[in-house]
Amino acid sequence: MNARTTRVLQCSAVLVAAGLVLTACGSSDDSNSSGQSKSPSFSGRGPITYVAAKDSSGVTEKVIDTWNKQHPKEKVTFVALPGDPDSQRQQMIQNAQTKSDAYTVLSLDVVWSSEFAAHQWIDQLPTAQFPLGKMLKPTVETGKYRDNLYAVPASSDGGMLYYRSDLLKKAGVSTPPTTWAQMQAACAKVKKLPEAKDMSCYAGQFQKYEGLTVNFAEAVNSAGGVITDAGGKPDVDTPAAKKGLDFLVDSLKDGTIPKEAVTYQEEDGRQAFQNGKLVFLRNWPYVYSLAEKSKVGGKFAVAPLPGLDGAGSSSLGGHNVALSSFAKNKATALDFMKFFTSQETATTFLEDASMAPPYESLYDDRALVKQYPYLPVLKKSILNAAPRPRVVQYGDASSAIQQQAYAALTGEKSSAQALKDLQADLQKLSAQ
Amino acid sequence: MATRTPPETAAKRPPRPAAGRAGRPPAPEKARRGRKPATAGTGRMAALLVSPTLLVLTVVVLYPTLMALQESLYGTKGLDPKTGFISDTEPFVGLKNYADIFGQAGDRFWNAFFNTTFFTVVTVGLETVIGVIMALIMHKAFSGRALVRASILIPWAVPTAISGLLWRWIFNSDGIANSLIGHQILWTTEGFHAKVAVIIAEVWKTAPFIGLLVLAGLQVIPKEVYEAARMDGASPVRQFCHITLPLVKPALLVAVLFRCLDALRMFDLPYILIGAQKNSVETLSMLAQNEASNVRFGPAAAYAVLLFVYVLLIALGFVRLLGADLVGDAGGPRRAKRRSLLRRTPALTAEVPA
Numbered sequence: 001m002n003a004r005t006t007r008v009l010q011c012s013a014v015l016v017a018a019g020l021v022l023t024a025c026g027s028s029d030d031s032n033s034s035g036q037s038k039s040p041s042f043s044g045r046g047p048i049t050y051v052a053a054k055d056s057s058g059v060t061e062k063v064i065d066t067w068n069k070q071h072p073k074e075k076v077t078f079v080a081l082p083g084d085p086d087s088q089r090q091q092m093i094q095n096a097q098t099k100s101d102a103y104t105v106l107s108l109d110v111v112w113s114s115e116f117a118a119h120q121w122i123d124q125l126p127t128a129q130f131p132l133g134k135m136l137k138p139t140v141e142t143g144k145y146r147d148n149l150y151a152v153p154a155s156s157d158g159g160m161l162y163y164r165s166d167l168l169k170k171a172g173v174s175t176p177p178t179t180w181a182q183m184q185a186a187c188a189k190v191k192k193l194p195e196a197k198d199m200s201c202y203a204g205q206f207q208k209y210e211g212l213t214v215n216f217a218e219a220v221n222s223a224g225g226v227i228t229d230a231g232g233k234p235d236v237d238t239p240a241a242k243k244g245l246d247f248l249v250d251s252l253k254d255g256t257i258p259k260e261a262v263t264y265q266e267e268d269g270r271q272a273f274q275n276g277k278l279v280f281l282r283n284w285p286y287v288y289s290l291a292e293k294s295k296v297g298g299k300f301a302v303a304p305l306p307g308l309d310g311a312g313s314s315s316l317g318g319h320n321v322a323l324s325s326f327a328k329n330k331a332t333a334l335d336f337m338k339f340f341t342s343q344e345t346a347t348t349f350l351e352d353a354s355m356a357p358p359y360e361s362l363y364d365d366r367a368l369v370k371q372y373p374y375l376p377v378l379k380k381s382i383l384n385a386a387p388r389p390r391v392v393q394y395g396d397a398s399s400a401i402q403q404q405a406y407a408a409l410t411g412e413k414s415s416a417q418a419l420k421d422l423q424a425d426l427q428k429l430s431a432q
Numbered sequence: 433m434a435t436r437t438p439p440e441t442a443a444k445r446p447p448r449p450a451a452g453r454a455g456r457p458p459a460p461e462k463a464r465r466g467r468k469p470a471t472a473g474t475g476r477m478a479a480l481l482v483s484p485t486l487l488v489l490t491v492v493v494l495y496p497t498l499m500a501l502q503e504s505l506y507g508t509k510g511l512d513p514k515t516g517f518i519s520d521t522e523p524f525v526g527l528k529n530y531a532d533i534f535g536q537a538g539d540r541f542w543n544a545f546f547n548t549t550f551f552t553v554v555t556v557g558l559e560t561v562i563g564v565i566m567a568l569i570m571h572k573a574f575s576g577r578a579l580v581r582a583s584i585l586i587p588w589a590v591p592t593a594i595s596g597l598l599w600r601w602i603f604n605s606d607g608i609a610n611s612l613i614g615h616q617i618l619w620t621t622e623g624f625h626a627k628v629a630v631i632i633a634e635v636w637k638t639a640p641f642i643g644l645l646v647l648a649g650l651q652v653i654p655k656e657v658y659e660a661a662r663m664d665g666a667s668p669v670r671q672f673c674h675i676t677l678p679l680v681k682p683a684l685l686v687a688v689l690f691r692c693l694d695a696l697r698m699f700d701l702p703y704i705l706i707g708a709q710k711n712s713v714e715t716l717s718m719l720a721q722n723e724a725s726n727v728r729f730g731p732a733a734a735y736a737v738l739l740f741v742y743v744l745l746i747a748l749g750f751v752r753l754l755g756a757d758l759v760g761d762a763g764g765p766r767r768a769k770r771r772s773l774l775r776r777t778p779a780l781t782a783e784v785p786a
Contacts, residue, residue, distance in 0.1 A: 090725060120518070262618060263618050
């Protein structure tokens with residue numbers, strides 16, 4: 001074991017050196033495209049910190065303990081932040097504003113990458129040193145800013161369609177719907193059953209908060225639209241996007257989505273589904289094990305999200321690890337990041353805390369699939385996923401989306417008007 | 433910060449009200465001593481004794497305020513489209529952040545300004561009425577009084593964030609509020625009902641505060657006054673209007689002032705109960721917090737400064753219009769009590785995001 005560790009260390013030292021040479025060459029070659037004037041040098045070894053949301057499962061501590069046992073001179077301290085993402089982001093920004101070296105490796109929500117990279121709060125990372133090829137491509141994309149890697153996926157997440165398999169079977173629907181129209185047809189059949197008389201068809205997260213951005217983006221992407229195009233320019237005032245938004249607006253109007261769903265966050269929807277009020281629910285994988293223990297345990301299954309003309313597209317969740325620009329001991333930090341994003345660590349997180357891994361092969365692992373039957377569906381969901389708009393001012397973009405989508409859902413604006421206003425808002429943001 | 437005004441004003445103007453007030457037990461001892469020229473020795477001693485407080489106030493109040501004022505003159509860092517990086521320095525924009533509230537982008541500010549004012553007026557008004565009623569009930573001697581007193585005061589003891597969560601359950605789409613009124617209102621969606629939800633929760637929580645202060649005021653009214661009134665055949669209503677209310681007025685005014693200052697910087701309740709970025713309930717504090725969290729410290733500081741000025745004006749207006757004795761010329765125990773309340777305020781206002 002010890003010999004292996006030293007070898008790993010030696011190898012990684014060589015890799016670090018190689019990486020440095022590569023990045024040095026790279027930045028001198030195409031400094032006009034990357035624009036990075038200071039090429040990050042990952043030097044210095046010693047104690048570092050890992051900064052993330054507090055972890056009630058205790059797996060993070062376990063993983064860090066493993067590292068600390070192998071590297072007694074390069075100990076990692078876990079700095080636990082509050083569970084609420086906004087406060088995590090706040091504290092990390094405060095740390096960056098004061099240029100403090102208290103935080104070394106940061107656990108970033110996938111949507112923060114652009115903002116942190118553009119402010120140069122995190123360092124550009126050497127692509128060659130991480131097994132990005134083995135990871136699901138959409139997850140890797142979330143760590144990039146202007147085609148440079150700034151954060152490495154540690155976990156992923158995607159939306160899935162939870163459905164009441166017992167009722168669908170009873171109503172004679174054999175396969176889960178892949179389009180919205182099929183879903184509505186299935187609902188109509190289910191609602192003819194006496195026990196499903198008072199049920200509503202579908203719900204997601206439509207309260208005015210980040211969840212609405214996720215659900216709106218999914219509806220637009222599932223109808224073939226985009227919020228920002230490949231170049232990052234807003235392009236949401238399109239017929240395809242309108243079809244997506246119209247699905248939500250019309251469903252709320254005709255009762256496919258119950259009207260109280262505009263107050264739903266993840267947990268409200270889960271409660272409604274578990275209390276037998278919903279036939280279909282869009283939610284994250286964490287719901288699976290909780291619902292298994294509830295009244296609907298054994299009576300539901302999951303499927304990829306439906307779309308307009310075929311399979312829908314999920315928004316991506318999950319966390320990436322990044323390296324604070326103001327940190328010390330960056331060589332240790334880089335090693336720790338490699339360790340923390342390794343397939344082994346990802347397996348531990350999946351087994352012990354049911355966190356979706358970025359590694360493709362784990363989704364096909366038989367033992368794991370037995371433990372988490374939803375893994376194949378989740379894999380499809382993540383592979384089909386579109387990242388939420390990758391803009392520097394993500395907070396503002398998300399607010400604008402929430403504002404307009406909410407106005408459309410509550411009937412304050414027509415969906416055409418809302419999309420037109422959203423396009424204008426996003427354009428104003430990207431002009432800044 | 434704003435609530436620093438009362439002590440300051442107190443220092444500046446104690447003699448006048450003391451002289452002009454009639455029918456008041458004279459408290460001239462202190463006032464007169466203040467007017468006498470102090471000897472050099474006592475002056476130095478006083479300066480020495482006051483200096484730790486001044487030092488602390490400078491560090492926790494004055495310095496942040498000045499920094500906020502300075503920050504409010506700077507704009508948002510720009511993005512260099514070529515490199516894709518945000519510039520390191522904030523551009524100096526002068527008073528643009530303030531001028532912006534009169535332009536297109538000002539809608540959100542004025543909406544927040546209106547909400548803040550609306551919440552303050554309505555909640556403080558309701559709280560005053562309910563608080564006085566609570567105080568009268570708590571003041572009555574009857575069996576089980578201790579229990580009633582305790583139960584009235586419980587909401588005040590609950591932290592605002594927790595009460596926000598409690599009320600969010602109550603106002604849930606399947607919550608108690610809806611099943612009581614028998615039809616479904618989606619309280620946490622945009623609209624006037626969201627304002628109503630905030631007002632109900634806020635009044636529930638802070639009416640006991642006014643009740644508590646008014647109760648303290650009631651307890652120092654001598655019983656003899658009521659006995660005399662009864663002898664003269666005054667009805668209970670007359671007794672309340674002509675004895676209780678005038679005599680409890682100083683305490684009530686202090687309570688209302690504190691509630692106003694508190695309500696003007698309302699943040700946690702609407703934030704937790706209804707949610708961030710809801711136009712119906714967004715207050716100035718929430719707006720400043722939102723700007724700051726989107727890394728626009730300049731506008732955030734400008735909003736915070738504007739809120740500070742607004743609070744300062746209201747506090748000044750209160751002191752000028754509604755009774756100069758608010759800041760205490762009366763001697764004895766009442767003065768001591770007010771002092772202790774005033775001392776609490778820096779801690780309270782320190783929460784204002786600036």
